[in-house]
Amino acid sequence: GENVEQHPSTLSVQEGDSAVIKCTYSDSASNYFPWYKQELGKRPQLIIDIRSNVGEKKDQRIAVTLNKTAKHFSLHITETQPEDSAVYFCAASIQKLVFGQGTRLTINP
């Protein structure tokens, strides 16, 4: 079955700097790659997703890139703000989602 590896497990950046979280997947048939954000004490919520026919997608300060050949995808957050502090999960799927281990992002003021 699908296996998703996510790095780093923790990430600390200065406010205003950029943050990058990377994931690799094992099943080349996976065609959907979402990113979920979970703030402390809250439920995970979808922030951005990308399908396998697209290489990059951007939504304001967040962007996701996909390299199908290498089977990896990344989340980029620019101009980080304190409210970006959260745990971020990547996932890959054909039908059911398989999640990565999560990255705890801390934005330092």
Next chain:
Amino acid sequence: DVKVTQSSRYLVKRTGEKVFLECVQDMDHENMFWYRQDPGLGLRLIYFSYDVKMKEKGDIPEGYSVSREKKERFSLILESASTNQTSMYLCASSPQFAMPGANVLTFGAGSRLTVL
């Protein structure tokens, strides 16, 4: 406008007890899922259901069972709770596979279970 509701936010049970975790969604979604969340392990799929009375094992089904008697309700059952089942349990739902938005999960708030 809570759309996926988990009946218990916090539970404390004793080893060997039978535990029911209930989840109800009001979005008329066909798919429902139970995940377990542990630090450093991410979200791991226990069971999922794509229709009433249908169920499929996820990645870690051992020690769990599920029930889906109605479309809106998906229950997770621990027949005999053990300490290694202490965790946060998240329910989620999504539209039917192959439909627009089918992969987009709406999560419940979670049920934190402690087994003593």
